[in-house]
Amino acid sequence: MGDSKSDVLQGTLDLMVLKTLEAMGPLHGYGIARRIEQVSGDTLTLNQGTIYPALLRLEQRGWVKAEWGMSESNRRAKYYSLTRPGRKQIESETENWERIAATMARFLAPSN
Amino acid sequence: MNRHTSGKWRSLLGRTLALFRKRELDEDLDEELRSHLAHAVEENVRQGMTRNEARRQAMVRFGGVAQTREAYRTQRGLPVLDTLGFDLRYAFRQLRKSPGFTGTVVLTLTLGIGAVTAVFSVVQGVLLHPYPFRDPSRVVVLRETVRELEKLSPLLPVNYLHYANLRKNAHTIEDAAIFQNDGFSVAVDSEVANASDESAHPRETEGLNVSPTFFSVLGVTPILGRTFTDEETQPGKDNEAILTWPAWQRYFHGDPSVLNRTLRIDGVPTAIVGVLPPSFRFPVVSMLPNESTFGSTDRYEIFRPFVVNSGVLDETDGDYDYLAIARLHPGVTMAQAQSELDGLDKAYAVTNKLGSHVGVAVEPFAEEITGSYRKPLWMLFAAVFAVLLMACVNLANLQIARGVARSHETMLRSALGADKMRLLRGLLLENLLLGVAGGLGGVLCALAAETTLLTAAASLPRVNEVHLSAPMLAIAVLVSVITSIAFGIFPALRSLRVAPQSALQMNSGRVANTRDAANARRVLVAVEVACSVTLLIVTALITRSFAHLLTQERHFNADHLMMAKAELSTPRYLNSQHDYHDHANNATNDARNAVMDRALERLRSLPGAQAVALTGTLPLSGDSMIDAVERPDYNFPPGQTPLVNRRYVSPGYFKAMGIPLLEGREFAASDERDPHVVILSEKAAKTAFPDASALGRTILRNGQKFTVVGIAADARINDLKRDPAICFVPYWANPPYTPVFLVRSAEPEKALGPAMRNVIWNIDPDVSIPTVMSLDMQVSESVATDRFQALLLSGFGAAALFLAVLGIYGVLAYSVSMRTQEFGIRIALGSNRSGLVRLVLRDASYPLIGGILIGLLASAAATRWIRSLLYETSAVDPWAVAMSLALLLIAALVASLIPLRKVTKVDPMQALRSE
Incomplete structure (x- = not known):
């Protein structure tokens, strides 16, 4: 793996998943993983498998819900969709993330 | 913040629920992962890869199915509970690996806790439970x-x-x-x-x-x-x-x-x-x-x-x-x-x-x-508590041995980086398991013992208030757990303290002989011996006292004597209701006499009846109807007037009861015309007429003169523990309201009892017959409390002896097996085997002698405390002490036989090689 790619930062995956579901509507695990890879271009190394514990975590907190359904290629797949608390969570998580990013930017800016 | 916490709670709930449907959720995940891979392969194939390549790429991108599954499961379940479950299973396996140890500990706890709980429930019900009154x-x-x-x-x-x-x-x-x-x-x-x-x-x-x-x-x-x-x-x-x-x-x-x-x-x-x-x-x-x-x-x-x-x-x-x-x-x-x-x-x-x-x-x-039951009950509780204490000592002993034997393993684990807290938690869990198992066993044991105990204790006051309540049983389990942990964890902690490298350098056998472990075990055995010496001496005293009570001369014969007590309480028999003071009503007196006469006559014709009589008072129901005896020819100084129990009896009473007449004659049918005659018991005769024989003399009762026509042996018909002074009077003098008919017969009780009842009911069906029982049974019931004491104490004494044997055996066997190598060297260097036996015996004798001495001191205090419970038995009965010590020494000898045999069988070559 090249040095130019970065690992998924702890805690950011959840927000990526939520945002993906917000943008795309109900989606199965593979779809979510592919979408994250596409949006990030080639800058992220994502082990697709890590998406599943993350999905379970979000489901346990009641931010997403899961249902078995049929995919476009006519396969059984588990579809995840946002719940109402999940939508609200995106707002606060986004705010939170922007604050961190801004703070980091201040640290990283040339100080003199 | 609310949303966040609610999210957490939901998460906890989901995780907890997930514990109960593991397999289902696992299958769900597997299907989801399969679906993921299938989608990936399909897309790769669409992009032009071969099927195999598509599959390989999909797996690479996925990044490890097994890891994902593990991470997913961790997220799904409760990690703390999972490791706890793991540790619990590990503890369980450890215990199963040594069934001898586990069985002994659980059995010891079961018996100890069960006995204490059962006896305590009696103490609680009889002595501690408040009365259902206001304040x-x-x-x-x-x-x-x-x-x-x-x-x-x-x-x-x-x-x-x-x-x-x-x-x-x-x-x-x-x-x-x-x-x-x-x-x-x-x-x-x-x-x-x-x-x-x-x-x-x-x-x-x-x-x-x-x-x-x-x-x-x-x-x-x-x-x-x-x-x-x-x-x-x-x-x-x-x-x-x-x-x-x-x-x-x-x-x-x-x-x-x-x-x-x-x-x-x-x-x-x-x-x-x-x-x-x-x-x-x-x-x-x-x-x-x-x-x-x-x-x-x-x-x-x-x-x-x-x-x-x-x-x-x-x-x-x-x-x-x-x-x-x-x-x-x-x-x-x-x-x-x-x-x-x-x-x-x-x-x-x-x-x-x-x-x-x-x-x-x-x-x-x-x-x-x-009042009079306080001391016996507390004594029993103290005894059962001593048994529990000994059980605990044995547990501690076993745990020390086990801890020492396992220290090698423990050290190895901690040297390899095992978390000390985790090791400690493992030990804790093991003891928790043992405690719970022992506690539950103890509860079952107590429930089983309760019925027997209550039957034996039926004579105690308030015994119907004794029951094993749920809180009491819960406390029993708790005590068991605490006992097990307290006596298990401290010995085990020792092995955690030893520096890893020293444990690794030594082999486990040598660790066992570290001096403080050996000393701790000697002290424990001494405590055990002391407890059992005390318990054995107390038991011996109480048992001897009880045996004495049963075997002493009673001057009456309880075999094959059936009793039926009738209540003549309907108006035709009563003078005026509940007025026992007026003796003058002849109509009701005659009614009672008539019933009794007819009953006696018909009872005589029962098959197998050898002697038939009646008495106004149920034998062995204590002193009652106490009268002063006066003499027309002598005035007793104030306070010196002899007191006697008045007993109304029929002719044939002495023959039926088997009470020897020392002088004079029995009452006869001819006394009915002039019932102013009495028979005195020897004690009553001697108190009233200290100077010469009472036969033919006159006594005064309520101003009336009675002639002494006979003197009977001092029969213990009121209470096996006392010779009462008794004045027998023919029943015609004052026909009793509760005649007790006595029939001596070889017929079986089962047939005789109902037959007697029918005879009475055929004369008057309105008479109630509250008691039909053999005199033997009555004798046995009258000493029920004493028997209860003696039986229970014997049980505890036997348990104590058994525990002492186990304790001594455990310590000796262990030290012998640990020193096999040393003995091998000694033999190889020319020591003879009898020397080795002496060595082991000397080692064992210190705690034994020490324990006996402490035990003798303790029993000196204990026997003084129970002196009042002993019947005509000295509290410093040399017999009881000698018997107890002999029993203990024999037990100690038995306990050391097998280990000693091992010593004599040590093969030096094998012992040295086994290192």
């Missing part, structure tokens, strides 16, 4: 002291007039009540008693005649109806009864309109005026304090008014026949009440110029009821 600590029993009757008993029941004076004038008590034991023949009014069926005959029930204030003194209010009124204490106005809850259920099936109904009591329809709450129970208060009240059932069912008749009011001095209770004012001490009431009684004696010196004694109700 029971303020309820007291009043008794009188009469200097002139001190020989009879230092404390007596009260005289009615004295009581009335106290109740009227005392300021330290809120109120007082007087009552009297009574038995009632009860039948439901609708029943017609004419069938030969047993239920058609009236049922004999115990009850009390109580004054109107009785229930208010106790602070108990009827749930239906009322208590008695003052008017109802007048003769002829007392046709009322108050029922307990069980009696209400039994006779009226809980009918709420019971207050309009009647019950046939002693043949008379009696109005029910009240029903008591279900929790109400009143224990037996014995006439004389500390008198054993065996056979009493604590089941008073019916309360009747205490009738203040002329007989009661006439007696200013004497007639100490009634029991009294009082409620103290709040804040008043026993001593204050005692001093006021005593002063009032003494003043009364002076004002009324009484011939005797009276006083009052106040005693707390609880102590009065269980």
Whole structure:
């Protein structure tokens, strides 16, 4: 793996998943993983498998819900969709993330 | 913030629920992952890859199915619980790996906890459980002291007039009540008693005649109806009864309109005026304090008014026949009440110029009821506690050995980086498992023992209040867990303290012999030996005392003697209701005589009847009907008048009972015309006529002259523990109300009992027959408390001995097996085997001798404490001590045989190679 790619930062995956579901509507695990890879271009190394514990975590907190359904290629797949608390969570998580990013930017800016 | 917490709670809930549907969720995940890979492969194929390449790429991108599954499961479950579950399983496996250890520990805990719980439940029910009265600590029993009757008993029941004076004038008590034991023949009014069926005959029930204030003194209010009124204490106005809850259920099936109904009591329809709450129970208060009240059932069912008749009011001095209770004012001490009431009684004696010196004694109700049972019960509890202590010592011993044996493994684990807390938690869990298993076993054991224990303890007061409650059982399990952890974790902690490298360098065998482990175990064995020496000596004393009680000369023969007690309490037999003072009513006397004569005659014709007789008092029911004996030719100095138990008997009584006549003759049919004859027991004869034989002399009873026609051996017919002074009188002189028919016959009891009952019921079906039993049975019941003590103690003694054997064996066997190598070297260097045996024996003898010495000291204290429980047995009985020590030494020898055999079998070559 090249040095130019970065690992998924702890805690950011959840927000990526939520945002993906917000943008795309109900989606199965593979779809979510592919979408994250596409949006990030080639800058992220994502082990697709890590998406599943993350999905379970979000489901346990009641931010997403899961249902078995049929995919476009006519396969059984588990579809995840946002719940109402999940939508609200995106707002606060986004705010939170922007604050961190801004703070980091201040640290990283040339100080003199 | 709320959303966040609610998210957390939901998460916890989801995780907890997930614990219960693992397989289902696993399958769900697997399907989801399969679907993921299938989608990926499909897309890759669409992009032009070969099938195999597409599959490989999909797997690479996915990044490890197994890891994903593991991460997913961690997220799904509760990690703490999962590791806990793992540790628990590990602990369980560890225990299963050493079934000998686990079995011994669980069994020891089971027996120890079970025995303690069972005995404690009796202590709790009889001694500690509060009485169902309002503020029971303020309820007291009043008794009188009469200097002139001190020989009879230092404390007596009260005289009615004295009581009335106290109740009227005392300021330290809120109120007082007087009552009297009574038995009632009860039948439901609708029943017609004419069938030969047993239920058609009236049922004999115990009850009390109580004054109107009785229930208010106790602070108990009827749930239906009322208590008695003052008017109802007048003769002829007392046709009322108050029922307990069980009696209400039994006779009226809980009918709420019971207050309009009647019950046939002693043949008379009696109005029910009240029903008591279900929790109400009143224990037996014995006439004389500390008198054993065996056979009493604590089941008073019916309360009747205490009738203040002329007989009661006439007696200013004497007639100490009634029991009294009082409620103290709040804040008043026993001593204050005692001093006021005593002063009032003494003043009364002076004002009324009484011939005797009276006083009052106040005693707390609880102590009065269980006074004589306190010490035996606490002694049993102490004994069972000693057994539990020994069990714990054995546990600690086993745990030390196990900890030492495992220290190698523990060290290895901690050297390899195992978390110390995790190791500790493992140990904790192991002991928790052992404790819970032992505790549950103990609960089962206690439940099983309870029935047996209660049957054996049936003679204790309040025994029907003994039960194993759920909280008590929960505490038992808790104690077991605490015991197991306390005695398990500390020895185990030692092995955690040892520095890893030293443990790794040594082999496990050498660690076992580190000096402090060996010393700790010696101390433990010494404690155990001391406990068992004490317990064995106490057991030996109590058992010897009991054996003595059973085997001593009683001067009566209890074999093959059947007794049937009849209650002649219907109006045709009673002079006036509950008036036993008036002896002059000839019609009712004749009625009683007629029934008895006919019954005796018909009983004689029963098949196999060798001797038939009657007595007015059930044998072995204690002292009663106590009279002063006077002589026309001699005036006894005040307070020296001999007191005797009066017993009405028929001709043939001495033959039937097997009581030897020393001088003179039995009563004969010819005495009926002039029943002014008596037979004295040897003791009574010697007290009344110390100078010469009493035969042919004259005594005075109530001013009438009686000639002594015979002298009988001192038979212990009142109480196996005492030779009573008895004056036998022919029953015609005052026909008894409760004749006890005696039939000596070789016929089996099962046939004889019903036959006797039928004979009586054929004469009068309205007579109730409360007791049909053999004299043998009665003897056995009269010593039930002593037997209970002796049996239980023997059980504990045996357990103690067994535990001591186990303890000694454990220590010796372990030290021998650990020193095998050392012995091998010694033999190789020329030491002979008997030298080795001596070495081991010397090692074992220190804790043994030390323990015996401590045990002897402890038992010196213990036996002094139990001295009052011993019957004609010295507390420093050399026999008991010698027997106990011999038993213990034999046990110690047995315990050391197998380890010693091992010593003599040590093969030096093998021992050295086994390193």
